[in-house]
Amino acid sequence: MKNIVETIIVSASQMQQIEEQIFAAGMPVSALMEKAARLCSDRIQDLYPQSAFTSVGILVGPGHNGGDALVVARELYLAGYKVKVFRPFFKLKSLTTNHSNYATSLGINFYDEIEPLQKCQLLIDGLFGFGLTRELPPNIVEVVNSINNWSQPVVSIDLPSGIHTDTGEALGGAIKASHTLCLGLWKQAFFQDVALAYLGKSERVDFGILPHQIWSVLTKPAPVKKMDREIALKLLPLPRPSVTHKYSQGHLLLICGSLRYAGAAILTALGARASGVGMLSVAVPESLKTMMVSQIPEALIIECPENKEGAIASLPFSQTNLNQFQVIACGCGITKDAKSIVEKVLSVECPLILDADALNILSEQDVIEVLAQREFPTVLTPHEGEFKRLFPEIVNDTLDRLTRLQTAAQQSNSIILLKGARTAIANETGLTWLIPESTPALARGGSGDVLTGLMGGLIAQTKDKKLLDIVAGAAFWHARSGILAAKERTELGVDATTLAEYIQLAIIST
Numbered sequence: 460m461k462n463i464v465e466t467i468i469v470s471a472s473q474m475q476q477i478e479e480q481i482f483a484a485g486m487p488v489s490a491l492m493e494k495a496a497r498l499c500s501d502r503i504q505d506l507y508p509q510s511a512f513t514s515v516g517i518l519v520g521p522g523h524n525g526g527d528a529l530v531v532a533r534e535l536y537l538a539g540y541k542v543k544v545f546r547p548f549f550k551l552k553s554l555t556t557n558h559s560n561y562a563t564s565l566g567i568n569f570y571d572e573i574e575p576l577q578k579c580q581l582l583i584d585g586l587f588g589f590g591l592t593r594e595l596p597p598n599i600v601e602v603v604n605s606i607n608n609w610s611q612p613v614v615s616i617d618l619p620s621g622i623h624t625d626t627g628e629a630l631g632g633a634i635k636a637s638h639t640l641c642l643g644l645w646k647q648a649f650f651q652d653v654a655l656a657y658l659g660k661s662e663r664v665d666f667g668i669l670p671h672q673i674w675s676v677l678t679k680p681a682p683v684k685k686m687d688r689e690i691a692l693k694l695l696p697l698p699r700p701s702v703t704h705k706y707s708q709g710h711l712l713l714i715c716g717s718l719r720y721a722g723a724a725i726l727t728a729l730g731a732r733a734s735g736v737g738m739l740s741v742a743v744p745e746s747l748k749t750m751m752v753s754q755i756p757e758a759l760i761i762e763c764p765e766n767k768e769g770a771i772a773s774l775p776f777s778q779t780n781l782n783q784f785q786v787i788a789c790g791c792g793i794t795k796d797a798k799s800i801v802e803k804v805l806s807v808e809c810p811l812i813l814d815a816d817a818l819n820i821l822s823e824q825d826v827i828e829v830l831a832q833r834e835f836p837t838v839l840t841p842h843e844g845e846f847k848r849l850f851p852e853i854v855n856d857t858l859d860r861l862t863r864l865q866t867a868a869q870q871s872n873s874i875i876l877l878k879g880a881r882t883a884i885a886n887e888t889g890l891t892w893l894i895p896e897s898t899p900a901l902a903r904g905g906s907g908d909v910l911t912g913l914m915g916g917l918i919a920q921t922k923d924k925k926l927l928d929i930v931a932g933a934a935f936w937h938a939r940s941g942i943l944a945a946k947e948r949t950e951l952g953v954d955a956t957t958l959a960e961y962i963q964l965a966i967i968s969t
């Protein structure tokens with residue numbers, strides 16, 4: 460059975476409320492701390508055995524994150540590690556004080572300066588967890604900066620201290636962990652671009668939260684979820700029915716390319732090809748037709764009149780013809796000279812994906828009003844720059860990336876896939892998928908075109924599943940293809956054509 464707990468992502472306040480439920484049901488706070496911290500201590504001993512890491516420095520904060528760290532200090536000490544504790548705060552929560560007193564009674568040495576820990580072979584960071592809401596005090600920022608210049612591994616408990624649980628931002632500074640042990644449920648920070656440099660390798664320590672404890676706080680389905688391989692596999696149109704024909708397997712129309720960006724049309728079509736879509740039609744400026752036929756022989760290439768700039772000038776389809784596609788994806792390489800095309804496709808009566816220049820053209824209009832008028836779903840796939848152009852009023856300093864995305868999706872009544880090192884996808888109701896992994900190998904011209912084609916092809920083939928989920932599934936496979944290709948060819952070897960070839964390999968590889 461799928462472990463639903465692994466896929467749920469929470470904010471600090473949701474985690475606190477779930478924890479409150481657990482305490483209210485009778486679990487003593489100290490028992491939960493003991494359990495969570497013992498699991499951390501076991502994992503730390505697996506990762507950093509005492510035979511190789513004899514001396515450990517433990518950083519202890521004022522709250523329960525510090526309490527966890529003290530339980531770890533005690534266990535490591537009892538297991539034979541040499542332990543030094545850095546405890547820069549005078550006032551501690553009472554449970555943390557108890558653990559501190561007990562650790563002292565065992566003979567563990569405490570310091571209020573960091574220097575004595577510099578020679579330790581391993582550091583455990585328990586300064587702050589999800590209780591951090593404001594900037595680190597200046598003396599702690601100084602300590603954090605020193606530690607970040609040292610070379611020993613650092614294991615952070617729950618979160619790297621200094622990282623905001625929801626936004627992933629460093630509040631004045633943050634520990635750069637080698638490993639982060641996230642307690643209980645995944646927190647939003649783990650999927651934010653801004654936190655990536657601090658998290659190191661992250662893993663979740665499951666201390667036995669059950670789904671009903673989560674549902675007493677979160678609405679169902681969970682508002683923010685993590686996409687994974689198992690879910691993404693189920694979203695693929697596999698297995699195909701044994702009796703079918705090409706039009707039953709979906710008909711996708713791509714509107715892409717220009718004389719200037721001819722390759723974008725090929726790459727989008729290669730992404731669509733990898734989706735297995737039954738019928739692929741590609742509308743391109745007429746001078747690209749021969750090239751497209753030779754590159755994508757299986758596609759129906761539709762030559763469109765082109766303007767003097769070499770962009771598509773008009774679409775040779777009636778509105779009724781356009782409405783017959785399962786989905787239309789418009790924008791890759793069309794240039795901003797294809798304005799009238801975008802205006803026309805906005806009124807299609809089928810799902811519409813807008814990418815690249817279609818987004819730039821759209822951003823010159825009243826985006827929210829234009830999209831609100833659409834009666835069929837719209838999917839926007841901006842990167843950060845395109846997002847800012849589309850929603851300048853939503854992009855301000857007070858909202859974090861995730862909230863901005865959710866607000867934009869809700870106001871524009873569309874599904875928005877916000878590209879980044881950690882891609883996030885939200886729909887108009889606020890439901891959000893986060894893609895947990897990617898590779899910088901994908902930061903390369905053309906990889907977005909492959910994603911648009913793949914997504915279009917997958918949407919075209921699926922009738923029964925939710926559009927938001929398919930979009931997130933496409934983003935997942937796109938990232939996985941990049942990861943696999945980078946593994947086999949280095950991060951320099953993942954050009955967009957290669958990326959498209961790896962999509963199927965990513966699906967079959969475990």
Ligand SMILES: NC(=O)C1=CN([C@@H]2O[C@H](COP(=O)(O)OP(=O)(O)OC[C@H]3O[C@@H](n4cnc5c(N)ncnc54)[C@H](O)[C@@H]3O)[C@@H](O)[C@H]2O)[C@H](O)CC1
Nearest residue numbers: 478492495522523524587588589590591592593594617643
């Ligand atoms: N996930 C769970 O269910 C469990 C979590 N545990 C651990 O508890 C922490 C959260 O503990 P909490 O005491 O609420 O918060 P912190 O330890 O993160 O620190 C809050 C502490 O620090 C003070 N404070 C906040 N910001 C600052 C600041 N900038 N400067 C100085 N002081 C600050 C605040 O007033 C509090 O006193 C969680 O992360 C887990 O590690 C349980 O142990 C097990 C179950």
Ligand SMILES: [K+]
Nearest residue numbers: 584587618620
């Ligand atoms: K921490």
